[in-house]
Amino acid sequence: MNFTFIMGTAGSGKSALALALSSRIASSDVSTAIVNLDPGVRWLPYSPDVDIRDYVNYDKLVDQYNLGPNGALVACVDAAVTHVASMRAELEKLSPDYVIVDTPGQMELFAYRDAGTLIASSISEGQFSTIFLADSIFLNRASDFVSLLLLAYSVQSRFMAPQINCVSKVDLLPRSVYEKGILWTTEPEALLDEFVSEKPTLRSEISARTLESLIDLGALGEFIFTSSNTGEGLDDLYAQIQRVHQAGEDR
Numbered sequence: 001m002n003f004t005f006i007m008g009t010a011g012s013g014k015s016a017l018a019l020a021l022s023s024r025i026a027s028s029d030v031s032t033a034i035v036n037l038d039p040g041v042r043w044l045p046y047s048p049d050v051d052i053r054d055y056v057n058y059d060k061l062v063d064q065y066n067l068g069p070n071g072a073l074v075a076c077v078d079a080a081v082t083h084v085a086s087m088r089a090e091l092e093k094l095s096p097d098y099v100i101v102d103t104p105g106q107m108e109l110f111a112y113r114d115a116g117t118l119i120a121s122s123i124s125e126g127q128f129s130t131i132f133l134a135d136s137i138f139l140n141r142a143s144d145f146v147s148l149l150l151l152a153y154s155v156q157s158r159f160m161a162p163q164i165n166c167v168s169k170v171d172l173l174p175r176s177v178y179e180k181g182i183l184w185t186t187e188p189e190a191l192l193d194e195f196v197s198e199k200p201t202l203r204s205e206i207s208a209r210t211l212e213s214l215i216d217l218g219a220l221g222e223f224i225f226t227s228s229n230t231g232e233g234l235d236d237l238y239a240q241i242q243r244v245h246q247a248g249e250d251r
């Protein structure tokens, strides 16, 4: 079983991608399972094979401990750690080639809490990859995109797993923004130039220096432009996942 965890900001399209990617992989006659790790979600575009909501009850925690919505989500994710063995056992019965894990809407619940890294390493027995999904809306401004790159790097540094970065919802991008996005993600120096040509402000200065550091560190991976609506980029994403997991097996 090859595990890949989809992470990204709220509404970036993680759940939609879980379904689209699973369908893409299944179309090559390769078996998949989808795990839902979002305890508070009311509706999902797919039927999860394994569902955190079967193990932890968000509404009950809200009532029982008088928790607010975020407190209850945190409590659910923390509580899920004790159910990982049962979730893994469910997956072993299915024994799919690829396990796609959809994570909570708000990424900090999973990416920035120890429960998240613990769940990821224990359910997968230590071998997993991550997909960082960046909403295409972040391509509108150069400084927004730099904050997103920092976010992508912060997820990578938390999980220390092979990470594939994707831009989501590219079907919504006007051609000019799409082309600018391709340029920025393939030639980070072109992104840096956006700040050189701008009238210097504190914001542009910080963005430029952050970007320079990320370039120096070699921390900028490539981005795959995807759309769960049109299927764009899903062949590339699947190929990249295969490469990452193949490399893991060869080590």
Ligand SMILES: Nc1nc2c(ncn2[C@@H]2O[C@H](COP(=O)(O)OP(=O)(O)O)[C@@H](O)[C@H]2O)c(=O)[nH]1
Binding pocket: 008, 009, 010, 011, 012, 013, 014, 015, 016, 017, 105, 168, 169, 170, 171, 172, 226, 227, 228, 229, 230
């Ligand atoms: N146009 C477009 N909308 C998308 C795409 N992926 C997701 N969405 C929409 O974005 C919203 C949030 O998606 P969802 O998968 O629930 O985001 P999540 O919170 O990251 O799981 C939903 O209304 C989706 O229909 C896409 O590729 N293209």
Ligand SMILES: [Mg+2]
Binding pocket: 014, 015, 016, 038, 041, 102, 103, 104, 105
């Ligand atoms: Mg979701």
